[in-house]
Each structure stands twice: as C-alpha cells, then as structure tokens.
Amino acid sequence: MTEKELRAQTACFLGEKQILHKEIEAKLNNIIENLIAEKGFTRFVCDDTRGFADMAAGVVLSLKKKYPEIQLIYILPETPPGPNCPDMGASAFERYAARASNVIFSKNQFVHMLALSSFCVTYVRGDSKLYALVKTALWRGITAINILEY
Secondary structure, eight states: OOHHHHHHTEEEEEEOSSOOOTTHHHHHHHHHHHHHHTTOOOEEEEOSOSTHHHHHHHHHHHHTTTOTTOEEEEEEESSOOOTTOOOOSSOHHHHHHHHOSEEEEESSHHHHHHHHOSEEEEEOOTTSTTHHHHHHHHHTTOEEEEGGGO
16 A cells, blocks of 8 residues: 555544543544544544543544454654653553554654644644644645534
8 A cells, every 4th residue: 555545544633631522522433433434544643642632542442343444553752751741650641552553753743643644633722732733734735623613
C-alpha cells in the first residue's frame, strides 16, 4: 500500500486535556465507527496528551473488538518529559500504549500526526491554542470535524 493510500485511511485526534461536555464520548464513538464502517478508515493516530486523546484511544480500542483490522498508533515526543511534568504514573496513556499497534517517536508530534492523516477529529474551543493546529490541518487539505459542532 502506498503512503498516499495509507494516509487516506488514517484519522488523527486533536483536543483539549479537559473534557467539559459529558456527551463527547458517545459522539466520538459514532464518528469513529462511521469513519470505519462508511469511509474505510483503519488507522487512528493519537498523541500522549490526556483528556480527549485518552478518550479517543479508549474508543478506538473498544471498537477494535468489532473491527479487528483497525490500528491505534501513538505519536510520542522524542525527548521524554522533564522532572516538572506532573502525573506521569499509571495513566490511561500507558494502558492504551501497551495495546497500540505502533508507537512512533517524533520531534514534532502534531506535525507528524497531521502528515499521516487525511481526517482529523477535534475537540477544540475557539479560544484554544489548539485552534491554530486545526487551521493548519485545514490548510494542508485535511478534513476536520469539531466534535463540539457535531
């Protein structure tokens, strides 16, 4: 399979660390299942941030029971977090990464995620710093859906 064909089957997740809406997980499940069943997506890319990324990874892994062909790929920083990084204990990330199909280390996680993807599911408020990344994704021709508008 060519890189272009793989990209066409890959979606990434960009979102806030703090989830403010209770109905997000059900919406996320519906979006991801639609990407798999209706659009043929098989690869899903997350970074190591908590919140939305944890939730997305959990949904992908739960859907893997129904769709065994799907893959969860983690993009992690090349440099490990410093001693000032809080809460690096047994996180959801560590549980999911153990079950991920692949883990990639990158100097720039977000650029790498966008380079691999043709679709981006976001949980981003308009005043968020992540909003600029979503605009970059759109500029690159990546289709994006903000779950808050779904």
